Amino acid sequence: MMQTKRVAIFIDTLAGGGAEKVMMSLADTLVSLGHQPELIVLTSRFDYELPTNYPVHVLYTDNKAKINGFFDTDKHAQKLTQFIDKLETSGKYDLFLSNLDDCNRIVAACNFSPCYFVIHNSIEETVKRTKLMGPIKYAFLRQCLQSLNGKQLITVSDGIKQELETVKRIKPSSIQTIYNPFNVNKIRELAEQPDADIPQDDYIIHVGRFAKQKRHDILFKALRNVDSRYKLVCLCNKVGKAKKLAAKYGIEDRVILPGFKQNPYNWIANAKALVLSSDFEGLPTVLIEALTCNTIPVSTICPHGPDEILTGELSHYLAPRRNPEALAEKLNDALRSSHQSSTALSNADIFAKVDAIKVAERYLALTN
Template sequence: MKKRVAIVIDSLAGGGAERVMLTLASSFLEAGHSVDMITLEDDREHSLPPGLRVHCCFGAKSGAITGFWRAAQSAAKLGRFIGAIEAAHGPFDLILSNLDKANLLMARLKLPHLFFVVHNSVEEELKRQRKLGPLAYFSMLRAKLALTGKRLVAVSRGIADEILQTGRIHPLSIEVIYNPFDFPALAEKASEPQDLPKGDYLVHVGRMAKQKRHDVLFQALAQSRHGLPLVLLCQNVKKARKLAKKYGVEDRLILPGFQTNPYPWIKEAKLLVLSSDYEGLPTVLIEALALGTSVVSTDCPHGPNEILTGELKRFLVPRRDSAALAAAMDDAVNHAAASDALRPALPESLRRELEATQVMARYLALCDKS
């Protein structure tokens, strides 16, 4: 029986959660289900799968829609907006809310079949926000506490364990469903022609945010012995160049900007590096391994140690340790250069669990639990 699915998210800007939900939407659509993507803000950088209906509730300049005095009014407007879509196309069998702004508003609505997807470490995000001052911290805390009493989906076992062990949030239920990956489509996109650098290079994919710890990455690049350039796929090229100059590695950066198709860059890289303080389930690690590219990652909460298991554990390093990251980068470059036969791969059991069709089936099963 075909289902109607709504995916509610802050925007379709160039982030990991947005890409994950678009992959999931594509899987639903290919299976014949109906999907409506409902965004709060009109900010779109990703390409959309055919057949996906996208609706924006608040427009390009929505302002402080989740502010203390506006949240109730904004939630009511969003509720009416969703009701209008259902009136036009039919009621939803499953509604998935994503990211803090959307979650804060959706938590106020008494909608059936509603689940909240947690893409990141709650505690690590709050620690980072606390450094920005009390207003920023309590603004985020409101969004996290709004998840109490709700049905949650965690994108990694680490996130689910954190929520249950810390007791800050008391969910009605919590499921672990890994992010979906369309591996055949990934391989196809990775084969598309791109103007790639000549010779070997490293690659890092991620927005210029403190969570991603580009300062640690650039320090490690400065300390490494391999001398390879680093391709940085990010939005804020000016900010990246300024920070790289601070650490003396500006001349080793290649900055093509944000790429809607980063996969040829990842596939042809000698090594992909993740330097984050925290993640949820780092998509780029899985994509790199699926494309046969070596990886090095900080052992941050959460996700990397669920991906890099067995022999790949050697490429996990303590977070915020630039020397350890530099040594692991050198080790991985040497390891990758030794023989093409040593190219890494995803463990088959994990690959099966990440297949988009399997993940889609797990989400569809939620329809019977709500």
């Protein structure tokens, strides 16, 4: 039996994003295996409920604190090092895991070991988008990426790994793929919980932050060509902005905006289809969650992840990105098929790669 391992998981916030959820799921699994994960959250921003089965430490408790200053990396790294030194008076960490750009830049300036940096998104697509935001944001992103040179990287999909090895924008000391962990039984249990807010009428669902990357504009354009009997539920933040965009495309009467939900699984399970309209991803968790809940997922073939999740006959539900007409066509196909056997969903190949226990064991192997 493996000796108990103490694992520090760095993340910039616990806002309602996919990387945050993935790391909390990993921590839950590590606890179930008898280990001691701890979340080290750099800033005090929380959408997710705080866990009670493992510690959460906050570096900056002032909710106005910012960590994205161009010249503040060394200052934050020094504070984080002192913070970890204090936590290690009760025992050394066996593994450090860092997530997301701002966090990675700061952790990379520290000397934690063994330390791995988890890449959750397509780097090249992030670079393209950031260039459009102006030279300052682009220079800051370059600084974040350059901080990963010589570091040990983990990618959440093979697509990201292949991109990094092909483009060579980052020169890591090592790179490997470890898929995101999914506790299928827990998700299915949560999917059974009642929620009085769930619509009685048939609906499609989109789960994701209201951000340019998620392409709600493409989603709303597609909805205009989707069977009018179906509403669209968007579980997102920034409800006001989402409502304004829906009005712009003339479909506000078909869009339901309940806001962020701690438990999205019962909403997903009751939907006739789930849709992902993103420009880019890493390994989109919502597609695997839909499969787990026996809901057909429809997705753009964006870099990276959808084509690693929707394989075999499920690949029929992949549409070219930035093409609302094609996305609508695939959604209509899914809606016509929603009553059919769920065998293809429950037997999807991806489940073997994202089993929570196996994924946690891959991470624990890094402590050796």
